[in-house]
Amino acid sequence: MLFAQTKVGGKIKDSNGEVLPFVNVIFNKSTEGTTSNENGKFYLQSDASYSELKVSFLGYKTKIIPLQEKVNLEMEIVLQEEAESLGEVRIVRGKTSKKNNPAIDILRKIWENKRSNGVSAFKQYQYRKYEKLEFDLNEIDSTVIENPIFNGMEFIFEYADTNKFSGSTYLPVFINESVYKVYGDNEMNQKREDLVGNKNSGFEQNQNLIAAVKGIYDEYNVYNNYIKVFDKSFVSPLSTTGINNYNYVLSDSAYIDDKWCYNIIYYPRRENELTFKGDFWVNDTTWAVKDINLEASRDANINWVNDLYIEQEFKVLNDSLFLMTRDYFQANFTLFKKEDARGVYAKRTQVFDEYKFNEKKDRSFYTKRQYNFNEDVYSRDQDFWAENRLEKLNDEEEGIYTMLDSLTNVSAFNRIYDIATFFESGYVEFNGWDFGPAYSMFDYNEVEGFRLRLGARTYFGQHDPWRIEGYVAYGFRDETYKYGISGKWLLDPKSRLIISGGRRNDIEQLGSSLTNSTDVLGRSLASSGLVSVGDNNKLSNLELSTFNLSINPWYNFKFRIGASYREISSASPEFSLDYYTNESRTTTASTIKQAEISTMLTYTPGRETTGFGVERSVNNEDEFPTFFVNYSLGLKNVLNSDFDYKKLQFFYNQPLLIGGFGRATASLEAGKTFGEVPLGLLNVVPGNQTFFAMYNSFPVLDFYEFVTDTYVSAHFNHNFNGRFFARIPLLRELNLRELVGVRAVWGEISEENKRLDASGLTLRAPSKEPYFEYNVGVGNILRFLSFKAHFRGNYRNIPDSRNFAFTAAFGFHF
Known part of the structure; x- marks a missing residue:
């Protein structure tokens, strides 16, 4: 050691x-x-x-x-x-005074002389960034070393070290080093990061693992009122509202770099809030912070995290500008909140230099990125790292490379890694194939009875230029096989030109979403009869074939054109999709045959992805807005299709961080169908007859309760992250979170479409006034469960309608 x-x-x-x-x-x-x-x-x-x-x-x-x-x-x-x-x-x-407190007097000076981040003070900027990510097993003691799980791997404990914050013994198990060239233009609000070198131990080119750590901790300005960590807004100790959340004590003074500085200690005024404790040094003339340490309170309302440390160091350029020179982050992930609970340290160090300003680049430099996988980036030599490693590795970190190269040859370690991968993804890896996902193998509905599903996909690496995916399912009541298969091929990495296609023959719950697509293996919902409310037999047989061509002309902007053919019919004798085939309404048809071409535009500003292959992983799933437009054209008589129509759809989703009041998500959908179409091609307002949460659905509505050809729908959901429960003594220790939401939809259906329908259902639309629901709930129960109570706001006179619903959601969130 x-x-x-x-x-x-x-x-x-x-x-x-x-x-x-x-x-x-x-x-x-x-x-x-x-x-x-x-x-x-x-x-x-x-x-x-x-x-x-x-x-x-x-x-x-x-x-x-x-x-x-x-x-x-x-x-x-x-x-x-x-x-x-x-x-x-x-x-x-205890609580410090807000009056006659020299620490708060200094804090007010900081506010009056508020720093501007150097990169935001110039029109353009660029710099070099060295980043080091590390994972460590912590609380290593004799009981760990002697555990049979480490048989054959005992040599790894020779590389154990002591954590500089907690003093506990830890074992490094992964390290990744990266060097970036970062460019930004504040006038165009554009930023670009180019990876120029990468080196890691144990898991070659595993950018998903690396992105998992980077995604939990955003770059931020400590002078802002809130600091975003783990998708939560912590109150900054330098916030102008900080005196309401922190106690401040003037602790010391000393010369730092020939500048007289004060040291201020701060700690939370109340428990369970999203606050820090720590200290910072501030200069006595410029009132610029020289360095700051932030440690999240152990009782802060964060799941799976026992300790959280942040250190930042700054270089002050002049009286109004500063530049960050070093940023250190460490989180201790554990299952339990005990002080000595074993877990995993995730550490990130960033060092910055070579700042340059006001060197303008064309907009195309930011909007047209290179998507090619450059293998040289991952095989830089020692000379490169000697020049670009801005913080020298210590002896223990140097040893990780040697240790993990040996560890990956130990079969026991590979078994542990495979098990962990399975629980994270639901897939079992075997010779270039992933089998799964395990979470969708078993299901039940009133048509199929118990349902067994087996799936697989090709996977030779995260930069695969092509991928094939499929599944086979069997219903034990209808004794029928179902299947789906799709393929994708990346033709041009630079423009991300991709061709794709596939076929699907399965049971489907149509109307599970307003904004629909024709993805063969997209969202499939055959709702479970075991946990449903009322009759839930409105299922359809769907045979779908598709072919698509997509391209990214600009960064995070996707254009797709596609063609599809589908046949839709009822899957249950109690449910009908019949429609009249003549003007006199004397003959009907039960199967809809329809060819369609569509153009889709998707814009996701701020999205960050990993990988250069045909499929990429999204690093910041809940952080960027999404804009989606779809224009579809039904083609009558093509492949014996039944209808001509035009359909226009729009979708917008926006995540919102509302300072110390938590996180919200707002979305807006709108659409219109031009032309006469039967029930199977109309827009069904998505009800939810299950006890489980479904995205952008209406839990108090039954399936097919409202049907439209023109609609506008809006959803708003907010999580207060325990802001109010933290002030209630009996609830404080439970770390519960307050949930509220409201949703509404307006729509109408033409008389022509009503006349065309022969299903026997009552086709109604919320046209007199928007239908709305609202909900209240409690989240983070046992750290993975949330419950919501939903209430119908109007349209209470509909026969057999429900006025109340209850849903649950499972998930692991910070």
């Missing part, structure tokens, strides 16, 4: 034996330090050699402690109170 040159740790108390939280602990005559936690514990390490430790806190005598050894753990430090009172600001724990 390798050690840094100086390590200290222990507990700090006052003369009465009470633990002292948030005490300033630094190596004497340095700026390397930390603060004690809520229990008075601290740990600090440095690669430098120090002989003294300085412990200080307002209202107590500063203590200089000689360090007899390089490693001094389990120290017990007692601080004595100052003989003279410091007046109103002599408060060391």
Whole structure:
């Protein structure tokens, strides 16, 4: 085991034996330090050699402690109170005063001289960024080392080290290094990152794993009022509203880079809120923050995270500009909130240099990206890393490459990796094929009875230029096989020109969404009769064949043109899709045969993806808006098709972070069908007769309760992230989250389309006034479950209609 040159740790108390939280602990005559936690514990390490430790806190005598050894753990430090009172600001724990508090006076100076981030102060900017990502198994002790699961892998524990924040022993299991050239234009609001070098251990080119860590922590400005981490808005300690959320204490002062600076400690005023604790150094003339440490409160309402640390260092250019030079992030992922719970450290270090400004580039530089997979980027030599590694690896990090190269040859480790991959994706990997997903193997509905589904897809790597995917299903009641198969081929990586096609023959719940597409393996809903409300037998037989051509003329802008042919008929004797075939309404048909061509435009500004193949993974699924337009043309008599029509559809979805009030999602859908079409081609307002949440559906509506050919629909859902529950003592410890929502739809159906229908259903549309529902709920129950109660707002006179619904949703969220 390798050690840094100086390590200290222990507990700090006052003369009465009470633990002292948030005490300033630094190596004497340095700026390397930390603060004690809520229990008075601290740990600090440095690669430098120090002989003294300085412990200080307002209202107590500063203590200089000689360090007899390089490693001094389990120290017990007692601080004595100052003989003279410091007046109103002599408060060391609990709530500090907002008046006559020198720390808050300094904070107001920071607000008055608010820094501008250097890259946002110029028209254009560019810089080099070195990024290091690392995963570590933590709390390594003898019980872990002796666990049979590590048989044959005992050598890995020779690479264990001590975490510089917690003092716990950890084992590095993955490291990834990247070098980027970053370009931005503030006038055009454009940004581009080019990966110029990448090196990792253990999992070659696994960009999905890398993106998982990058996605949880956005770049941010600490001078902003809120800091987004884990898709949540934490109140910044430099926020103009910070005095309502934090206690501030002026702790120390010292010269840093020949500038006199003040050290301010801050900690939360209330428990369970999305706040930090830590300290920052600020210059006494420019009032610019030199460096800042942020540690999320252990009781903050975040799932699966025990500890969270952030460090940032800045270079002040002048009285109004600063540039970030280093950014460090560390999260401890665990299943339990216990202090010594075992888990995984995820760490990210970013170092920035080579800043350049006001070098203008054409808009096409940002909107037309290169999508080609450059293998050279992943095989840079040692000279490249010697020049571009802006922060030297320590001995333990250097050893990860050697250790993991050996580990990937151990069969026991590969078995563990395969199991973890299965639970994450639901697929089993075998010789270039993925079999699954396991989560859709079993189902039940009133037509098929119990249903068994087996699927597979090709997968030779994340940059595969082509992919084939399919499934076979069997219903034990109707004794019928169903299937679906699709294929995609990337013809041109630069423009992402892709051809695709496929065929599907299956049971489907039509009307499960307003904005529909003709993807062969798209959303399939044959609702479960085991957990449904009322009669749920309105299922259809669908035979669908498609061919599509898509291209990305600009970054995150996709244009697709496609052709499809489908045959639709009822799958249940209790349900009909019949329509009249003559003007006198004397003859009917039960099967709809329809050819269609469509053009689709999709724009997703701000979306970040991983991979260069025919399919890419989205890194920031819940962060960017989506705009979608679809124009479809029905072609009568082509392949014996039955109808001519034109259909125009629009969809817009917008995630919203509303400061400290949580996260919301708003969406708008609109559409119109021009021409006469039967029930199977109309737009059904998506009801939901199950007890499970369905995206953009109306849980109090039954299937086919409203049918339209013209519609406008809006949805709004908000998660307060526990803002109010955190203030209720009996609920505070449960980390529950408040959920509210409202949805509405207006639509109409023409008399011509009503006359065409022979199904026997009552075709009605919410045309007199928009139909609306609202809901309230509680989320984060047991950290993975949420419940919502839904209430019908109007149209209560519809026969057999429901006025109330209850849905549940499962998911693992931070």
